[in-house]
Amino acid sequence: MSQTLSTRSLRWCLAGLALAAPWFSAPTLAQEPIKIGSFLSVTGPASFLGDPELKTLEMYIERVNAAGGVLGRKLQLVSYDDAGDAEKARTFATRLIEQDKVDVIVGGSTTGSTMAAVPLAEKAAIPFISLAGAVVIIEPVKKWVFKTPHTDRMACEKVFVDLQARKLSKLGLISGSGGFDKSMRAECLKVAPKYQIDIVADETYGAGDTDMSAQLTKIKNTAGVQAVLNPGFGQGPAIVTKNFKQLGITVPLYQSHGVASKEFIKLAGDAAEGVRLPASALLVAEALPESDAQKKVLVSYKQSYEGKFKSDVSTFGGHAYDGLMLAVEAMKKAGSTDKAKVRDALEATKGYMGTAGVVNMSANDHMGLDLTAFRMLEVKGGNWVLVK
Numbered sequence: 001m002s003q004t005l006s007t008r009s010l011r012w013c014l015a016g017l018a019l020a021a022p023w024f025s026a027p028t029l030a031q032e033p034i035k036i037g038s039f040l041s042v043t044g045p046a047s048f049l050g051d052p053e054l055k056t057l058e059m060y061i062e063r064v065n066a067a068g069g070v071l072g073r074k075l076q077l078v079s080y081d082d083a084g085d086a087e088k089a090r091t092f093a094t095r096l097i098e099q100d101k102v103d104v105i106v107g108g109s110t111t112g113s114t115m116a117a118v119p120l121a122e123k124a125a126i127p128f129i130s131l132a133g134a135v136v137i138i139e140p141v142k143k144w145v146f147k148t149p150h151t152d153r154m155a156c157e158k159v160f161v162d163l164q165a166r167k168l169s170k171l172g173l174i175s176g177s178g179g180f181d182k183s184m185r186a187e188c189l190k191v192a193p194k195y196q197i198d199i200v201a202d203e204t205y206g207a208g209d210t211d212m213s214a215q216l217t218k219i220k221n222t223a224g225v226q227a228v229l230n231p232g233f234g235q236g237p238a239i240v241t242k243n244f245k246q247l248g249i250t251v252p253l254y255q256s257h258g259v260a261s262k263e264f265i266k267l268a269g270d271a272a273e274g275v276r277l278p279a280s281a282l283l284v285a286e287a288l289p290e291s292d293a294q295k296k297v298l299v300s301y302k303q304s305y306e307g308k309f310k311s312d313v314s315t316f317g318g319h320a321y322d323g324l325m326l327a328v329e330a331m332k333k334a335g336s337t338d339k340a341k342v343r344d345a346l347e348a349t350k351g352y353m354g355t356a357g358v359v360n361m362s363a364n365d366h367m368g369l370d371l372t373a374f375r376m377l378e379v380k381g382g383n384w385v386l387v388k
Contacts (some may be wrong), residue, residue, distance in 0.1 A: 038103030052317030089113035152184035233258025261314035318355030
């Protein structure tokens with residue numbers, strides 16, 4: 001008799017636990033963190049990109065969590081340093097997807113590291129927001145891949161518009177050998193005819209080159225050259241800028257948004273005076289008029305970053321801010337971390353005001369910025385100023 005009662009009691013207990021299971025498990029599941037995966041070039045030749053990107057992600061994930069998290073859950077950053085190596089980026093992207101089981105990826109400091117991870121994100125069907133510049137990242141459109149910075153094509157177009165305003169049409173190019181450099185050079189050659197720009201010289205340099213005087217001398221001696229554009233990033237553009245001054249070249253020099261930070265001015269020194277480049281308004285945030293709708297976002301990010309890290313803000317950290325916030329907003333709109341729903345919410349982004357500008361994405365545009373989001377900046381007195 002007692003055995004029967006014990007058996008019945010056990011069954012009742014098990015049944016009760018089964019019924020109660022959802023009530024016990026729901027709070028546990030709700031506390032599981034939302035994993036933000038990232039691979040960045042924190043060290044190596046592209047550390048000027050990855051370092052502020054990582055700091056930004058860490059700072060704002062901490063802030064989001066302090067404010068209650070997203071969907072009632074904390075964010076957890078899972079980040080790796082690819083040191084600018086595409087093979088390492090591929091390895092880390094695989095680890096983020098297969099082992100860490102992240103919900104979204106925000107990273108890829110360089111075009112090379114990003115493109116190494118694109119096929120993996122597409123195959124795994126996971127939202128991937130890149131922080132790199134080349135247009136090839138989003139053209140042709142990849143279902144699961146988005147990006148935050150302005151494209152290299154847009155940089156070419158912004159420079160060409162400025163050349164037109166200065167009534168200059170004959171341009172010399174000097175570009176590096178990296179993925180971004182090659183992509184931007186190709187885009188400039190492609191869109192130059194649209195703006196009636198004649199490329200009269202086209203020189204290149206290697207990743208390890210420490211003097212570009214020979215290439216610049218050829219450009220200097222090219223008949224009719226009225227301006228020079230250096231599509232590139234890293235230390236190469238600073239060397240080009242120094243050599244440019246040493247050779248006494250007096251035509252305007254333009255750089256890409258790949259060096260849009262105070263670090264470029266520090267590396268190039270006095271030779272940077274007068275150099276122009278297209279970039280977001282982040283570098284001149286306080287100088288914007290109060291009527292500028294972007295000013296509040298820019299000043300807030302700039303003051304937060306510089307206040308915490310005691311170092312100059314860069315547009316690259318801003319790209320990470322935009323990437324993280326776009327992901328957060330997409331999850332909120334989706335009401336879920338379901339990857340397909342988050343992807344759809346990202347693609348439907350309209351009117352997001354970020355450090356790069358106003359973002360309006362669509363099925364045909366996974367960046368969502370137009371040329372008005374770019375500002376033309378110039379180095380004056382060792383600082384960036386807006387070109388009026």
